[in-house]
Structure formats: C-alpha cells, structure tokens
Amino acid sequence: MGLYIGDKMMKYEEWSKLAIKVSKASLWMLHFCTGCGAIEMPPVMTSRYDMERFGIAPMATPRQADVLLITGYLTVKTLRRVIQVYEQMQSPKYVIAFGSCTINGGMYWDSYNTIKHLEKYIPVDVYITGCMPRPEGIINAFIKLMELIDEGKARGWEKYQKYYDKYKENQRRVFNFEIEGENEEY
Amino acid sequence: MDVMGIAIKVALLTAYAVIGTCVGLLFMGIGRKIIARVHNRVGPPFYQNFIDVAKLLSKKTNISHGWIFDLALLFSISGILLTLLFLPIGGVQLLSMEGDAFLVLYLLAIPALGFALGAGASGNPNAGVGVMRALVMMLSYELPFIITLIALMIYYDTTSLATIVRMQSINGVKSWAITMPPFMLAAFAADMALQGMLMEQPFDIPVAPHEIASGPMVEFGGKYLGSLMLYKAIALVAETTLFVDLFLGGGVVAHGNFAFVINFIVWLALIFLLFILSILIAASFPRFRIEQAFGFYWKYEAIIAAISLIWVYILVIK
C-alpha cells in the first residue's frame, strides 16, 4: 500500500500503483478565488454538475488539499500569497490554472501589475482556456488531471522541487519588479 | 486466564477494532452519498472515504509542528480504539466488564484532549478558536447526556454498560429502555446530544470550514489528517454504539445458537439508523452559533432530560 517503515521510503520508483490510484480518485481542492472565475465554482459543486461524484471535495486549508485551483488573474501581490499557499501544500500536489488570465494575462495583457504567465512562477499541471470557461471545463480539467496522474505525467511538484532555485529567482524578480539592466529609483 | 483464552480475547478485540474502523469509514461514505441525494446530487461512491484515508496516509510530505503536534496522531487513534473496546458491541462484551459508563465517558476525552493538544501546538489562531468552540460544545451537550445517563443508571441500579445491556435484553425488544415513556424523553435528549458529539450540523460549530478554516484541523495534513479521519470514523461507531447500548438494548434481540450473528446484524442496523437520522438532521439544518447551541442544550434539552430523570427517580423510589 505504499507504506514503508523508516528510511526506505521516499523513492519515486517505489511510488506504488495503488497510491497513484487512490490519489487520483480523491482530489481535494483548494480554490484560490481571486478573480472572476470564482463565480463558476458554485455550479460545479452543486447539483447541476456535482464534482463530488469524482471524489473532488473543497477543502479549507492548503495543508489538507491536493489541488490548487487558481481562478483568474493574479496580481504580483496575490502571487506572493499563492506561492505561500502552494508551498504549504503537501506533496504530491497539483495546480490547475483557470481562464486565459493565467495563461497569458488575458484582458490584463498590458497591465503593469498582473502577471502574464503563471507557469513562470509555479508549475501548472492543467490549464483551462476561456474567458470564462464553463463548469464543464472545470470538470474536464479535473478528469484530464486524473488521466495525467494515472500516466505519471502530472509531476509539477517534482519539477518545482528540482528547479526550486530557478523558480525562486523568477519569483524574486517579479516581487521586486526587477528589470534587467535598469535600476532606476523613482 | 490461560494463554489460549487470552489469545482468543486479543484476536476478538483486534477483529472488533478493524470492524469498527471499516464500518465507520463505510458509514461516512454512505452519509456523504445520502447528503448528496438530499441535495439532488449524485454524490461520491460509498467507498470514497477509504480512498481518502489511503490517499492521506500515502502523502509524500507531512508537516509537523513538533512533538506535541504528533501527540494528536498518537492519542486520537489509540484513545478512540480504547473507547470502542470498552463498549459492549452487539451483545459481545469485549472489555466492558472491566469498566463502566463513566470510564467510557472519560475515555472519550483522551483522543479529544490529544487532538486539542496537537491543534494548540500548531500555533494557528484558528486552531485555538476551534478547540475552544469544541470544548464549549462539549460542556453544552454533556449536560443533557449526563442527566439521561444518570436516569438510566439509577433505574437499572448499575453503572456498567454490560449490565445495562444484559438487563435490557431479557425480553428482547420489549425490555429495551426506549419502550418506557420516561426513557423516550431521555432518548430524545440523548439523541440531540449525540448530534453534538458527532459534530454534525447544526452543531458542527468547532470545525466550521467557512469561518475558521476547519478549526482545529487547520494545520493537519497527510498522515495527521488521515489519522484524524480514522478517529472520526471510529468515534462515529463508538458514539452511536454508546447510544444503542444505553437505550436500544445494545442491539441484543436473540439468544441461542445464531444469536451472535443476528445480534451483530441488529447492532449494525441500529447504529446505521441512528447515523442516518443524524445525517438527515445535518442535511436539513444550517449551523448554530455557539451561544445558541449552548442555550439549546442547557435550556431545552437539559429540561427534557431532567423531566425524565425526575420521572425515573419517582418510579425507582416507589
């Protein structure tokens, strides 16, 4: 069952198949409702679309959650909180980015304080396109995520561990609004 | 007691610990399904909670806040298993001859206190508030529950759960406590107390995910949360069994050759019915505020329980 006593654990190869099966069938979600996408969540949770039939349940804190669902645009200030929350989640953890804002900034493509590509700061496993995506899109993304977990491709959290320094460098740059070769102080 | 006898006893206790855990998880899954049906949803499969626990226990990273935080894991599971084994289940006495109802009442506090210690050790303010609410809830629902318990005890002139069950099973269903009018009132009060014990709505004030980020559990993840889910599952079985032992004769209806199997099935059916009742109440009511819950228990429930106690007292004195 993937339980090993003592120091022998924590090898990726020993990640048993049953553990993959159970982690795919029980995705607990933390919805970081910053943008307008939050309005799509109630239909997904309630009787019309009912995400609970796939074992997906909303959680209150990142410690308990497996999936971080980011619903919409992120300013630099919000990004700091998102990263804080992401780092508090327990591995294996996945990120679903919702709406075009997280892909390329969307309608905030030229805003001075909205980040454009979420993937540069935290690894994203599944994107949902659209402005707004429909609830079916969210369900579809979760099913896609389940497939990816099953195939062993949803490894964003491993990527984050592996390239931790690079991610931290990107995050530091954007938090400090640091433009290369330009250090003007207003 | 000889070696063989001890071995059989240990095997029986282990079997009931496993059965209690599985039944609890199964019921929680069924409860989720029922709530989903009430909401006109499809709901998760009935085995969903097994998957959830397995997933939590197989998480790769786990965050602890120090050794006091770990006490939550150690004490929650061991304490609730201990409680379960001191209850007579379906006519099987287990260890219930070694203790009594007061012991069970206090044993229920071990996992709760361990849990509270772990939650407090995390240093999260939400956890502190959650534990405070849980303790105030405990003070609230214990009053009617204690009064009904005392009513039963003075009626049967014993505090031992095993004896209470035996005396209620003499004539099968007819001798169950709930068939007597004073104990009908008491059972109503105790059932409301059970609702609070199970922390189901309208008394899920301590966890309140939307107000205080699931309260005491705010910092629990991975194996810690998994162990707490196990605790909750076993607690569900233990608390409903306590009610069944007190008012429904422990589910004992048959004596004789196949009595063991029949009694087990009846016990299972009874705790399932109790659980369904509590789930249906939970599905139809919103959450109380803590003062409202306190007032509800200490005013109305306590008065109902006190009436039954006085009634029983008059019966006994006569």
Place this chain on the structure above:
Amino acid sequence: MLDIIFAELIIAAIITFFVGKKIASIIAGFISILPLFALIDWANNFGFKTISFGIERQMNISVAGITLHLGITPLSWFFALMILPLFPLIMLYSYSFFKENDGFYPFMLFAFASTFGILLSKDMLSLFLFWEIMSWSSFLLVYRSRDKEAIISYLIFSVFSAFAILFGLMILWHENFSLLLSDIGRINGIYGFIAIASLIIGFSVKSVLMPLHAWAPFVYSKSDEPFVAFLSGGLSKLGYYGMFLFLFTLNGVKILQNYTPNVAWNYLLAVVGSLSAFVATMLAIMQDDLRKLLAYSSIGQLGYIAIGFGIGTPLAITGALFQAFNHAFFKAVLFLAAGAVAYRTGKWKISELGGLAYRMPLTFLAALFAIFALAAIPITSGFAAKWLLYEAAIQQKYVFIAPLMLIAGVGAFLYSFRILYGVFLGENRYPDVKEAPKSMIAAMFILMLPLIIFVVFPGYMLDLMKPALSNSGIESIAHTKFAIETSLAKYNSMAVLITLIAAMVPAFIIYKARKHRITSFEDNYLAGEPYEFHNPSMHAAHNFYKPLKGVVLPYFEPGATYYFEKIYKGIGILSNGIRRIYTGFVQDYAIYVVIFLLAVMGWLIWM
C-alpha cells in the same frame, strides 16, 4: 525521638531566620525530611512492613500543669502521608525560586511543625494550640504578599475559623470535662449538635468550601508560589482532616443524627460540596489570571472531598480520601509549574503568555501530567478517585449531586485546556526563555511520582487508607492491586493501560510509516498571508471562553463574591467609625475619662 523532631523543627526555624537563602533552604529541606522517617516507622503499626527507627507512637508534654497528648492514629498517619512529603520538595523548589532570605523559611517551618502537631494531637488543647500556630504562621506568610485584600480576607476568615473551632471545642469540654478527643463520643443532645456543626463550619474555612471560600482567590493569587502550593496542596487537607476526625472517627455523624433524626445533615454537606465544585469550576473557566484560575480550580476540586464526606458511605469516603491524596500532589505540581513559568517570564496573565511548551518542555510535561490528573483522564490516578465518588452518588441515587459533579468534571477540561493552550501552546512568544532551574524541575517530577504509581496500582491506595477507615468503623471496599469493585461496576486500571498501549501500536505504525518534516512556527496557514506581514498577535487566548461569558459571569460571579465584598466594606466602615474616637484632642480624651469614671461610679452606686 518525637520531641527531638519537634525541637529540631523549631530550632531550624530560628536558625533559618539568620542565615542566607541557600543555606536556609538546605537546612529547611533536610530538617523537614525527618518527620517522613517517623511516618515510615509508624507504618509498621498499621500492617505495613517497613524499616523501624524506634520512634515512639505516643508522647505527653507537660507544661505548667497542662498536659498535651500527642500520638499517631491511623487517620493522622494517612493524612500526614499526603501533606508532609510536599514540604521538603517545596523547599527544594524554593532553593532557586527566591532571590534572598526574607522570612519565608522560618514561618514555613513553623507552619510545618504546627501541621505535624495538628496531625498528632490527641486532645482539644493541643489541637487548638497547633491550629492557631499554623493559622498565624501562614498568616505571616500571606502578609509577605503586601496585598491588602489578600491579607484582610485571610485574617477575617482565619479568625472566624478559629472562633468557630474554639466555640465547638469549648462546648465539648463544658459537656464532658475531658480534653481528650476520644471522650467526645459520649455527648448527645443540642450541645453536641451545635459543637459538631460549629467545628465543621470552622474547618470548612481552611478547606475552602463554598460559601467560606472567598479568601482563597485573593490569597492564592497574591502569595509566593511555594507557599501557595503548600496552602492548596497541604493545609486545605487539614480542614478535611478535622472534618473526617469529628464526623467519622469521633462519631459526629451519629451525634448530628441523634439530635435531628429526620434531617439528613450529610446530604446538606454533599450539596454544598457539589455546588462548590460546580460554581467554582464555572468561575475557573472564566479566569484570565493563572493563579486565580488555579485557586478556583482548587475550590472546585476540594468540593469533591466534601461531597464524599457528605454522602458518607464507605465508597464515597474512600473516593474522597483518594481525591484528597491526588489533589495534594497534582495541585502542588500545578502551582509550582505556574511559579516556574512566572519565574522565567514574569507574567501571570494567561493571555500574555504562550508557546512555552517547546521552551520549557519539562515544566510542560509536569504540568500536562498534573492536568491529566486534575481532569481525571483514565491514564492518571485522578480518575479512580472521581470514579469512586460518582459510583457512590449513583449508589445512593443522589440525583441532584451526581449531575453537578459530572458537569463540573467536564468543566475541568475547559479550564485545563485554557492553561495548556494559553501558557504552553499557541504562538511562540518567548523565543529566548530557558527551561526552569533544575531544582524546580526535580521538585515537580518527584511530586508526580505518587500520581504515576497510583494510576497503575489504585489498589495500593486503598490499602494505605484501610487502617484509617477501619479505625473509624468504615469497611474498606473490595479491590485487588489493579481493580476496584463496587456493587455497581468494576474499574480495572490495568485493562485500560494495557489496551491503551496495545492501541498505540496501529497509531505508531501510521506515525512511522511516513516521514514528516518539522516546520517552524512561522510556517502557519493564515489565509495565505505571510507571517512577516501579519503584525498583530496570533495568540487566540485573549478572552478565551467568550461565548460562555454572558452565561457564566452574570449568574455565578456575584453570588460567589458578593457577600464577602459586603463584609469587607462593612469592616472598613466599622473601623473608620472606631478610629473617629481617637480624635487627637486632649479635651476629648479628658471627656472620655470623665464619662468612664461617671459610668463606673453610677455602676457602683447602682450595685
């Protein structure tokens, strides 16, 4: 030998007045171990095989034609067993607690000697004499707090208690013309009734029974912690010693019953005890001052003993004595732990403390275990005592007392957690605090030993109190080493412990199966807000039980302290009135003299 022990205690008290702090505490500590040897020796007389030092059982001291009869009885031996061991450990604790020797040790030794004397006294005169020495030496210890309310309240109640006891004893003497306590049994009628009642009232001041508890919150919260540990753990038991002595050993119950056969005076005592337990617990929940919380908790826990005496069956009395024994140790540990916390941080308010568990882990462990015993968790000996009391209440079908007792037991969880969370858990506010000094830790851990022993073997406790019970004509209840059996049910401590250890196995497997990483306190989920941006306090201990505030305070608090405030104010007004006589004018004094002379003359003429 016994006179040597007394003499040494007195001499040590005088020596400690002049020497430095460290030497004083060492002298006091070693001298106060001596009576324990006597206890070990006397155990031979009560059916236990121990070492013999040849210390006599009886001693008569004749001073100016009056003879003081001293001697050990099974009852006083049992009470000495719970009170006297506290003393050397408190001295060990105080080794690092005090900054300088400012009069703590001499009075403490006097209090100790007089406690020993009270327990040994076999006649009324020595009982009252030692009682007064104990009251006055403890009053001087209270006086060290320099807190007006504490001093005055202790004075008022001590004097009241002393008068009540003196009144009772004088009536007994007047009826009997014998100072020996063993002659009391012959008394009947109204005088016996009044005497016993007034003695019980007098003793219930020391045992902080409601409504005569009002001094305790002030005194406990203002005096030195080592002394308060002795006051709550040890001296409060003396009140119950007196009650037990006069009620059961000297047949006070029968004297009361013979005069008024139709009134159940025991039941009244039990009701007072249960109300005391319930109201004090409710008030303890609402306290923010650590010492006040512990004070109310003491009142509540001591109420259980009164319940046991009130119910009066063998089961209840056994439970009450067990509870008294436990309370002596766990409350001493708790007060000492509170003192250790204050020694390191200088704070008493629970809402100002926090996060000390990782800084002071040994203090935390001691406090945690004591709290387990206080809350009667079944893995501590506190449970066996409460269980016996509950059983006794159910056996007698006391439907008013039993719910109050049980709900007070639940309330104990609430204030216990307030201490645990507010002081030791939660936000890490004192990152630089060190563990308490070694002598404090040692004292607390040695005090925990009896609590640990009697959780595994509750039967031993019942063996210890057997001589005291059988001497008073109370049969002891059926028990083995591990199990206690009553007519209602059975409690087997070994079954609980073994099952708990066995049930730890699956928990431990889950715990060990996956690694965990210990993270810092700052890494906490605060709705995504980073900790460094989160400026205000994260400690949720301020106003902790706010939802109960509107329920508890309006109903319980005024009733508990109102009458004392009235007395306090009344005495102030009276004293002011008396002071007005001393106007400072010579003419006024001359008029007083003239009036006095005229009065005397008038009286002479009238005669």
Place this chain on the structure above:
Amino acid sequence: MKSIELIGKGKEMHGRAYIEVMPDELENAIKKLKENGFNHFVMLSCIDWLEEEKFELVYHLWSYEVKEHVMLSVRMNRNNASMPSMSHLFPQIETYEREIHEMYGIEFDGNNRLTPFLLENWHHAPPMRKDFDSEKFVGKLYESIPFIEEDENEGI
C-alpha cells in the same frame, strides 16, 4: 444650483455642478461647502493631462439636503506637482491622497502618511501617469522572465 451660488462660479454638467478653483482657493471652497450642507466627501480623483502638462484633482462632494453632487476641480503643473493636504477637513481624504501619491506621484503637503500603500516593493515611475509606458514595462519585466523548461535529457 446651490453650490454654484455659494462659490460664485462654475457650471452645470450632466446634472452635477462643476467648479474650477485655483489651488489657493480650494480650502476655503471646501470649507464653505461643508458648512452649507455638503458634508459627504465622496471621493478624490486625479486626471493626467499629458498634453497640457497639468494634473487635475477632482474633489467630489455631496449634499443630502439639496441632493446635489459638486465636483471641485483644481489644476496644477505636472512637474513637481504638489498640493496642500485637505485631510484636516475630511479625515478620509488622507487615504485618497495616499493612493494618488502612489499612483501619480503628487505630493500632498501636510499629509504625514504618504508611505507605500497598495503596491508592494514598487520602485519605478508612478504607474498611472500617462508617460508610464505600461506595454513597454510589461515587455521589459514580465516577458523577460524566462519559462522554466525541463531538461529532457535529465528526466525527473
């Protein structure tokens, strides 16, 4: 309209009173309006007139008595723009002034709380000015941050 009568100048614009005042008249104008029933300060807004080299501050006030919205407009030079703070008249103006200071770089004399407010770690030109080229800034900052590509050879 009442406010126009009070100040003695201005015009009606879409049902509101629009009054242009000089910077030194501003305080008296607000005071006068406040005393005469315009006691609800609605908001303070700012417009950057890049071509005219001017900043325009608009103080919006509302009267519950006559149900009238008045906009007090004051213009200043764009270089080293500064205004006396009005926060002693309506305390809530302080917060608006902080925001405008951060977004436009206007100094408010007499306001002691002109500390960083909404933007964290911002050290570029005030972003709401029209000469702040947002598109270019995005290109320089956000687009220059590299994607983190996995090294195919290493695997994970």
